Amino acid sequence: xxxxxxxxxxxxxxxxxxxxxxxxxxxxxxxxxxxxxxxxxxxxxxxxxxxxxxxxxxxxx
Amino acid sequence: xxxxxxxxxxxxxxxxxxxxxxxxxxxxxxxxxxxxxxxxxxxxxxxxxxxxxxxxxxxxxxxxxxxxxxxxxxxxxxxxxxxxxxxxxxxxxxxxxxxxxxxxxxxxxxxxxxxxxxxxxxxxxxxxxxxxxxxxxxxxxxxxxxxxxxxxxxxxxxxxxxxxxxxxxxxxxxxxxxxxxxxxxxxxxxxxxxxxxxxxxxxxxxxxxxxxxxxxxxxxxxxxxxxxxxxxxxxxxxxxxxxxxxxxxxxxxxxxxxxxxxxxxxxxxxxxxxxxxxxxxxxxxxxxxxxxxxxxxxxxxxxxx
Numbered sequence: 001x002x003x004x005x006x007x008x009x010x011x012x013x014x015x016x017x018x019x020x021x022x023x024x025x026x027x028x029x030x031x032x033x034x035x036x037x038x039x040x041x042x043x044x045x046x047x048x049x050x051x052x053x054x055x056x057x058x059x060x061x
Numbered sequence: 062x063x064x065x066x067x068x069x070x071x072x073x074x075x076x077x078x079x080x081x082x083x084x085x086x087x088x089x090x091x092x093x094x095x096x097x098x099x100x101x102x103x104x105x106x107x108x109x110x111x112x113x114x115x116x117x118x119x120x121x122x123x124x125x126x127x128x129x130x131x132x133x134x135x136x137x138x139x140x141x142x143x144x145x146x147x148x149x150x151x152x153x154x155x156x157x158x159x160x161x162x163x164x165x166x167x168x169x170x171x172x173x174x175x176x177x178x179x180x181x182x183x184x185x186x187x188x189x190x191x192x193x194x195x196x197x198x199x200x201x202x203x204x205x206x207x208x209x210x211x212x213x214x215x216x217x218x219x220x221x222x223x224x225x226x227x228x229x230x231x232x233x234x235x236x237x238x239x240x241x242x243x244x245x246x247x248x249x250x251x252x253x254x255x256x257x258x259x260x261x262x263x264x265x266x267x268x269x270x271x272x273x274x275x276x277x278x279x280x281x282x283x284x285x286x287x288x289x290x291x292x293x294x295x296x297x298x299x300x301x302x303x304x305x306x307x308x309x310x311x312x313x314x315x316x317x318x319x320x321x322x323x324x325x326x327x328x329x330x331x332x333x334x335x336x337x338x339x340x341x342x343x344x345x346x347x348x349x350x351x352x353x354x355x356x357x358x359x360x361x362x363x364x365x366x
Binding site for chain 1: 116
């Protein structure tokens with residue numbers, strides 16, 4: 001009985017550690033996707049500025 | 062097919078790490094695509110704005126990575142039985158197949174749209190053509206059907222300099238086709254050297270590489286023929302005025318080393334000497350391609366070409 005509950009305890013600790021590790025990897029993946037999206041936004045912004053160049057001021061008022 | 066035992070993750074440990082996803086993109090192939098695309102871009106007349114050039118390279122790298130992921134998704138069954146590929150993320154169980162397919166599709170579509178919208182649609186269309194050639198024509202059709210798989214399929218790996226050229230100029234020209242030809246003719250001897258080293262693997266996986274279908278002797282003959290074609294094509298950019306004396310010197314010495322390595326493969330057919338000749342040719346071929354395109358870049362960086 002005592003042995004059984006110790007096993008349960010160890011199993012529970014292992015599950016918790018595995019869950020924690022999985023949650024950490026999911027968090028890292030989410031951050032990586034967010035950073036990639038921010039990168040794409042910056043890229044579109046930068047290219048738009050380069051393409052517009054001085055022409056942005058060259059318009060009728 | 063006999064399965065190679067690959068370390069598999071535990072059931073409760075399924076979420077892949079970033080390095081697993083990174084490995085899915087075949088980063089070494091990606092780096093070669095970026096280098097050759099950059100060389101095509103700087104060799105093109107007129108020059109390109111650094112931001113536009115960097116943007117093009119990012120999307121070309123993305124497209125190459127997408128091709129890698131989709132290739133690994135489709136080829137997971139044969140990767141599992143080959144020692145060289147058994148530790149890739151899919152056979153290892155580190156990345157689920159549907160995630161590889163999603164990642165490859167999203168990156169592929171994103172790279173084509175990004176390159177088309179932000180750079181130009183000639184480059185975008187060429188990138189789309191390259192990805193489709195690699196996945197639909199090479200991976201899904203040629204690879205498992207014909208010993209000419211890497212000859213024809215190798216065109217996909219040869220397109221990046223043309224895409225780089227198109228990114229800079231908005232069109233393709235015969236000079237960019239010359240850069241394409243260098244990689245196109247380089248691919249067969251490079252991969253057949255590897256196939257001779259891994260012939261048992263390819264046999265077990267049922268992939269009809271030339272050494273499996275036609276034997277080692279015929280493969281050695283073909284390696285020598287392609288290498289003899291490779292050397293003059295390698296120096297051609299200097300002869301037509303695309304490059305200067307530095308490139309000419311590097312391409313001449315590199316071509317001679319390449320031919321010598323191919324001759325050793327042809328001459329040494331037994332035992333350890335044959336194995337070391339094949340390993341040497343494989344290494345020399347990688348060095349040769351990096352040296353050639355590196356020389357093109359260097360010449361433009363220092364104003365020689």
